[in-house]
Amino acid sequence: MPSIAATAAKPIFSAPNMGEEEFVRWVDLLERRTGVVVPLGRKSFLVTGVRMRMRETGYDDFHNYFNEVLSGARGAVEWTTLVDRLTVHETRFFRHEPSYDLIAGEWLPEQARPGGTGAIHAWSVGCATGEEAYSLAMVLDHGLRSLGDNRVFFGVTATDISNPALIVGRTALYPKERRSEIPEPFRSTYTEDRDEDSFAIVESLRKRVGFALFNMLEVARAPLKQLDLIFCQNVLIYFARERRKHLLEVLASRLKPGGLLVLGPGEVTGFTDPLLTRVGGRQTLAYQRVG
Ligand SMILES: C[S@@+](CC[C@H](N)C(=O)[O-])C[C@H]1O[C@@H](n2cnc3c(N)ncnc32)[C@H](O)[C@@H]1O
CATH class of the missing domain: 3.40.50.150 (Vaccinia Virus protein VP39)
Structure with missing residues (x-):
């Protein structure tokens, strides 16, 4: 498994599609840690965010990357970056x-x-x-x-x-x-x-x-x-x-x-x-x- 700190972005990347079981696992993690619920209709938003971060860190397997995110202090550091990709930051001055x-x-x-x-x-x-x-x-x-x-x-x-x-x-x-x-x-x-x-x-x-x-x-x-x-x-x-x-x-x-x-x-x-x-x-x- 590549160490996140040591890996640079890979030029060629081909993560497979995220299966239903994998999707549920990510949704559950995000909900437990942030409260944010991702419905099935927004699956592509979640998958794009995870993929983007996997590409940056050199992972090409959702499961391995998931385990990395859960792994102790290193995973906690990775989570602080990933969470930004999995949440919506749309905003405006005087929005309402x-x-x-x-x-x-x-x-x-x-x-x-x-x-x-x-x-x-x-x-x-x-x-x-x-x-x-x-x-x-x-x-x-x-x-x-x-x-x-x-x-x-x-x-x-x-x-x-x-x-x-x-x-x-x-x-x-x-x-x-x-x-x-x-x-x-x-x-x-x-x-x-x-x-x-x-x-x-x-x-x-x-x-x-x-x-x-x-x-x-x-x-x-x-x-x-x-x-x-x-x-x-x-x-x-x-x-x-x-x-x-x-x-x-x-x-x-x-x-x-x-x-x-x-x-x-x-x-x-x-x-x-x-x-x-x-x-x-x-x-x-x-x-x-x-x-
Ligand atoms: C759509 S923006 C809304 C920004 C602003 N309040 C507005 O109405 O324009 C939602 C923000 O909530 C943040 N957020 C989501 N879950 C959060 C949590 N558990 N704790 C703190 N902030 C959270 C996201 O990072 C994001 O920046």
Whole structure:
């Protein structure tokens, strides 16, 4: 068996098709380790990701590569790269505008009123390459300034299971054509030209966002507590229904009273929790902690 550290990409590669039993084994591993469920209809996505990584590491047999991924410390290191290939990182700035409108128009003015706690701590769970976390930071910074409340400080913790995605987030450089995703006045206030191809998030905003590798399945052990805002969009949608419910209950317990949990519309149905009340209009899926 080739050692992953020692092998270079092979020019000729011919992994066989992945049989049903092999597919089930990979699906099960991914679900246990990340929560992500890959239905049969998305088999080609999983197979392409595994194959790509096998090619890079010199494997031509799914079974041997699977055993390598399971093998102790070496396998754990390989998994940190593979998991990036097996998860979807599609994202955009201000991906779901009504959610940001809810924060800016309703929730934030309530937080910033006299007697507020003086600090706002937000968490972007499953932040991918950082666009969601920076969008949140823009809305919080701009909103607090507009409300004229200088007492309130804020920070955004952005977490994901994919290290390569987090590296992009930390770099805070994005392709120029994506700048139009950011509406005014945020675009001119919080972004700047970097070079011909890219733009950057301004330093003052970057300082407000911290990125960390974190598996959401371990949320019960997360050191984050007493949060004001949890933003978790387009992550749970990949998880099994029962797991979604359990994770949401833990997320709810991490909010402080008055804190807001914002999901993507349609990501869960029929979810209730004694700690939470539904807020916002029909365009959003948001819950506020009541007690
Ligand atoms: C489709 S992106 C969503 C990005 C962003 N939240 C948005 O709505 O635009 C899903 C992200 O969830 C991350 N993810 C999947 N399973 C995860 C887990 N168990 N823990 C943390 N992040 C996870 C993926 O790596 C990916 O970056």
